[in-house]
Amino acid sequence: MSAIIPFEIHEEVSRKYFDKGKDVTTWTPTNKQTTMLSSTASYILFGGSRGGGKTDAAIRWFLYDIHHEKFRGLVIRRNAKDLTDFVDRANQVWSKFGAKKTGNPAKFTFPSGAIIYTGHLGTDDAYTAYQGHEYHKILIEELTHIPTQELFEKLMGSLRSTEPDLTPQFLATTNPGGPGHEWVKEYWKITDIECENGKKFEEGGLTRLFVPANIEDNRHLADADPQYVQFLKNLPPDLRAKWYEGSWEDIDTENQYYASRITRMKAQGRITKVPIEPSLRTFVVYDIGLKDKMVLWYFQIHGREVRIVNCYANRNKPLKHYSDNQYTFQTDNDIIIEKVFLPHDGNVRSVVDDNLQTRYEKMVELGWNVGFSPNVPISDGIDAVRELIGHCVIDEIRCKEGIRALRAYQKEFDEKMNRYKNTPLHDWASDNADSFRYLALSFPEVMTTGISNIAQMQKNLFKRRKK
Ligand SMILES: Nc1ncnc2c1ncn2[C@@H]1O[C@H](COP(=O)(O)OP(=O)(O)OP(=O)(O)O)[C@@H](O)[C@H]1O
Numbered sequence: 406m407s408a409i410i411p412f413e414i415h416e417e418v419s420r421k422y423f424d425k426g427k428d429v430t431t432w433t434p435t436n437k438q439t440t441m442l443s444s445t446a447s448y449i450l451f452g453g454s455r456g457g458g459k460t461d462a463a464i465r466w467f468l469y470d471i472h473h474e475k476f477r478g479l480v481i482r483r484n485a486k487d488l489t490d491f492v493d494r495a496n497q498v499w500s501k502f503g504a505k506k507t508g509n510p511a512k513f514t515f516p517s518g519a520i521i522y523t524g525h526l527g528t529d530d531a532y533t534a535y536q537g538h539e540y541h542k543i544l545i546e547e548l549t550h551i552p553t554q555e556l557f558e559k560l561m562g563s564l565r566s567t568e569p570d571l572t573p574q575f576l577a578t579t580n581p582g583g584p585g586h587e588w589v590k591e592y593w594k595i596t597d598i599e600c601e602n603g604k605k606f607e608e609g610g611l612t613r614l615f616v617p618a619n620i621e622d623n624r625h626l627a628d629a630d631p632q633y634v635q636f637l638k639n640l641p642p643d644l645r646a647k648w649y650e651g652s653w654e655d656i657d658t659e660n661q662y663y664a665s666r667i668t669r670m671k672a673q674g675r676i677t678k679v680p681i682e683p684s685l686r687t688f689v690v691y692d693i694g695l696k697d698k699m700v701l702w703y704f705q706i707h708g709r710e711v712r713i714v715n716c717y718a719n720r721n722k723p724l725k726h727y728s729d730n731q732y733t734f735q736t737d738n739d740i741i742i743e744k745v746f747l748p749h750d751g752n753v754r755s756v757v758d759d760n761l762q763t764r765y766e767k768m769v770e771l772g773w774n775v776g777f778s779p780n781v782p783i784s785d786g787i788d789a790v791r792e793l794i795g796h797c798v799i800d801e802i803r804c805k806e807g808i809r810a811l812r813a814y815q816k817e818f819d820e821k822m823n824r825y826k827n828t829p830l831h832d833w834a835s836d837n838a839d840s841f842r843y844l845a846l847s848f849p850e851v852m853t854t855g856i857s858n859i860a861q862m863q864k865n866l867f868k869r870r871k872k
């Protein structure tokens with residue numbers, strides 16, 4: 406019956422509740438948009454190339470429920486600026502249905518009493534701000550901008566309904582790529598070959614649907630703007646695959662500094678479960694990244710092999726927090742950390758910690774044997790990583806996020822010139838990658854000081870056991 410054909414529903418809604426529903430009654434969905442809009446799946450991912458018509462359809466998706474006075478919807482985008490773009494587009498459609506836009510971030514109130522809230526994730530409490538609320542529909546635009554599944558699940562905690570005639574539903578739009586690429590791909594079990602026509606499956610009693618939409622599926626844009634299609638076709642291979650073909654496969658390219666090496670490691674079984682052995686020399690290396698994000702790599706030396714056993718990251722915590730992480734790691738695994746390497750700026754007084762001490766002084770006070778990673782140009786550090794990586798095995802669980810970051814670490818893209826620059830992109834992946842660079846640079850010192858240090862280590866061990 407007609408109820409599953411989206412624009413007919415909209416027509417019904419507009420006839421019944423509003424007079425000015427012109428936009429939607431003349432808006433005809435593409436086939437892919439119809440598939441998405443008519444689905445009753447609980448978790449829908451509308452994901453493909455640029456310009457596939459995802460956002461346009463997502464705006465209409467809310468219209469099913471705006472007649473319901475109790476309906477509460479939520480739209481999330483990672484960045485405030487991108488949210489503003491969405492709000493402007495949504496307002497053009499929703500205002501025709503009588504929605505009034507107020508506040509910042511915007512809130513849309515419909516004549517029935519239905520409300521759609523919008524929000525971005527730029528604040529510290531962003532992921533918990535919605536807890537305890539009830540939203541019947543949540544839209545996350547550009548889902549792969551959310552780096553981890555855990556953060557996504559925090560937001561999902563408020564997708565629920567106490568209204569019998571409002572069934573909770575989640576919709577995400579996204580292009581492949583971005584920090585959350587891997588978890589999103591796993592969550593919807595996406596492979597390019599299997600998912601050419603989409604994918605639907607049950608998980609934990611709920612249905613997940615993946616609908617791929619490419620620019621070629623959206624003739625409205627493809628015909629109106631052939632230049633844009635050409636721009637997408639002319640992109641470098643990896644971006645072309647993601648933005649034009651809508652491919653979810655990982656293509657290792659020259660612009661990713663370590664990706665092909667990580668792929669090789671995986672093929673050689675060197676990304677695996679790595680035991681933490683008490684008898685091996687153990688080190689920790691730090692980087693202090695953007696907005697005081699700290700990334701710690703823990704590694705052990707086993708003959709000529711470097712075992713990367715743990716990667717820990719957090720932000721805006723005092724140094725003691727990281728020191729505690731090290732002590733816990735020691736106790737849990739019955740090991741002794743021989744030395745902690747700070748970056749050269751460890752000599753600078755930090756804002757997070759007590760301003761009177763440098764990070765170096767603080768770390769020494771906390772009981773650690775501290776050294777500095779050499780300060781050399783980034784390109785030399787990158788070469789050092791490329792060399793070292795052939796000698797590494799990495800724990801696939803404890804270093805999962807770190808491995809993702811090493812794979813993603815890439816050159817900056819110059820949109821004007823349509824090519825990659827020769828400098829790294831500063832994004833979610835670069836802090837982990839910078840810290841790993843310091844690991845590679847500190848490695849020679851580890852190898853040359855080891856033997857003579859054994860007596861010192863034993864002393865340290867004795868000292869710490871007494872603590
Ligand atoms: N059914 C439709 N009828 C008319 N125009 C449409 C339709 N669907 C999409 N468009 C237009 O096509 C263009 C691209 O659509 P939209 O922005 O929704 O794509 P997208 O998949 O969200 O793109 P991106 O991946 O860049 O975010 C927009 O100008 C939009 O208004």
Ligand SMILES: [Mg+2]
Binds near residue numbers: 459461578
């Ligand atoms: Mg979009």
